[in-house]
Amino acid sequence: MKHFRHIGLALAATFVVSQAGAQELTGTLKNIKDTGAITLGFRDSSIPFSYLDDNQKPVGFAMDICYKIVDAVKKELKLDKLEVKLNPVTSATRIPLMANGTIDLECGSTTNNAERQKQVSFTNTHFLTASRYVFKKSSGLKSIDDLKGKTVVSTAGTTNIKQLTEANVAKGLGANIIPAKDHAEAFLMVETDRAVAFVMDDILLASLVAGSKNPDDYAVSKDAFSKPEPYGIMLRKDDPAFKKVVDAATAALYTSGEAQKIYEKWFTQKIPPKGLNLNTPISAELKNEFAKPTDSPNPDDYK
Amino acid sequence: MNYNWNWGIFFQPNPMGTGTYLDMLLSGLALTLKTAALAWVIALITGSLVGVMRTLPSKGANWFGFAYVEFFRNMPLLVQLFLWFFVLPELLPKGAGTWLKQLPNAPFWTAAIGVGFFMSARVAVQLQAGIGSLPRGQKMAATALGLTTAQGYRYVLLPMAFRIILPPLTSEFLNTIKNTAVAITIGLLELTGQARSMQEFSFQVFEAFTAATILYLLVNAVVVTAMRFLERWVAIPGYITGK
Numbered sequence: 001m002k003h004f005r006h007i008g009l010a011l012a013a014t015f016v017v018s019q020a021g022a023q024e025l026t027g028t029l030k031n032i033k034d035t036g037a038i039t040l041g042f043r044d045s046s047i048p049f050s051y052l053d054d055n056q057k058p059v060g061f062a063m064d065i066c067y068k069i070v071d072a073v074k075k076e077l078k079l080d081k082l083e084v085k086l087n088p089v090t091s092a093t094r095i096p097l098m099a100n101g102t103i104d105l106e107c108g109s110t111t112n113n114a115e116r117q118k119q120v121s122f123t124n125t126h127f128l129t130a131s132r133y134v135f136k137k138s139s140g141l142k143s144i145d146d147l148k149g150k151t152v153v154s155t156a157g158t159t160n161i162k163q164l165t166e167a168n169v170a171k172g173l174g175a176n177i178i179p180a181k182d183h184a185e186a187f188l189m190v191e192t193d194r195a196v197a198f199v200m201d202d203i204l205l206a207s208l209v210a211g212s213k214n215p216d217d218y219a220v221s222k223d224a225f226s227k228p229e230p231y232g233i234m235l236r237k238d239d240p241a242f243k244k245v246v247d248a249a250t251a252a253l254y255t256s257g258e259a260q261k262i263y264e265k266w267f268t269q270k271i272p273p274k275g276l277n278l279n280t281p282i283s284a285e286l287k288n289e290f291a292k293p294t295d296s297p298n299p300d301d302y303k
Numbered sequence: 304m305n306y307n308w309n310w311g312i313f314f315q316p317n318p319m320g321t322g323t324y325l326d327m328l329l330s331g332l333a334l335t336l337k338t339a340a341l342a343w344v345i346a347l348i349t350g351s352l353v354g355v356m357r358t359l360p361s362k363g364a365n366w367f368g369f370a371y372v373e374f375f376r377n378m379p380l381l382v383q384l385f386l387w388f389f390v391l392p393e394l395l396p397k398g399a400g401t402w403l404k405q406l407p408n409a410p411f412w413t414a415a416i417g418v419g420f421f422m423s424a425r426v427a428v429q430l431q432a433g434i435g436s437l438p439r440g441q442k443m444a445a446t447a448l449g450l451t452t453a454q455g456y457r458y459v460l461l462p463m464a465f466r467i468i469l470p471p472l473t474s475e476f477l478n479t480i481k482n483t484a485v486a487i488t489i490g491l492l493e494l495t496g497q498a499r500s501m502q503e504f505s506f507q508v509f510e511a512f513t514a515a516t517i518l519y520l521l522v523n524a525v526v527v528t529a530m531r532f533l534e535r536w537v538a539i540p541g542y543i544t545g546k
Contacts, residue, residue, distance in 0.1 A: 092502065095506050118309070118506070157500035162319055181489070194392075
């Protein structure tokens, strides 16, 4: 009989523990509470979203937003101190590092699309960008149709090169499309006249032009290859508790008007380290999104 | 690990509209093989010429061979491809530079020739070592038979030296295949390039690179097996490389 009583007690104890467990923290939040640290993934040259300044410290628009999220997480977990660890990521490492728990948030310029949402989650959109092309003013290009029969470059593996390929077929341009390894090399192809145009997210083109030797030689096309697509801060999938805290934090930031001030700091004023000015005022679409934050990957939802 | 494995991804259509993701990788593999094959032909021919030059009695030929090998062997391949692709056309007269830049398939030709020259320096050193490993008497015997220097190389030294260096040449060939991966730096979408594209589009990193790894391993297995057959086929009983 004694044995049975012990087993009964043990069962009861298990029940109580699991009941309590249901209210306890899980996933990323639990991990942050246990370690007292949160890790942000940053990019080293994604100007002005996330890049290194002259002190090798990651700064940028997405970094500022991430620090606001960190404040919210700290408040949510009622922590006195929350250590922020910084971990560099590239486009090739951001997924493995997110999956294995090295980083908790990726603060950069990652496009939020339906395909990627099968693997990760994104919080509310912090930027919208459309595919356009950069060209030398001396080449006299005006519209997408002017690319007929010309050599055009884009970065391999981007949605931009896909849109360019589609437009090439749909409009019968007969353009010679070449892929480049990264944005810097694609821009170099235009700089050295290997290609007449480089198709990419317009904001990245603006930053490449601002950082080039002769910014006045280049212009970005008015014509776009796509609707504005959303950039989002990436987090692990299937962690609803953490996503709720992060979404609430970004929504509060965007709707309060504070986000627009942060936007102006990075996109319309001189930014470190070289005092470049991207001269990109906030778009109507992004203004709308800030008023009604959403994490939708569908470009049609941003009008 | 919080990773969403999806091995079915290979059979889903790729966003470029060129079939499935697997098709994308296979087209990359085809380009890898084409680039490697052309590069290996270039490497074997120029490497053999330079290797022979390094063993000739002529001081000039020796010096040229030495300079060639040191030039191509001591610079990282990545840097070399960058130089050939981006810097060389800028140093040429404007007309020639523009012509070169506007060649169709410029990344392919640059990659094949660039990797070919890089590997040729290694082939040259192998061949030089192979010839050097032959007993000095061989050369003298050739001369005593009344063969000219060229004939001596053609009929005596090279057939022996090539047999000796066949196993290391196999690994140079494998290196040539692997080195084509560097060509993504100049925009050639070979196997590694396509794996990267697949990763960027679908975010299925591990599947993409696992597939690429397996494809590289398969190709290398084929090459190794073929070279073993070649070694057995050219073996001469009684020689150091024979059975």
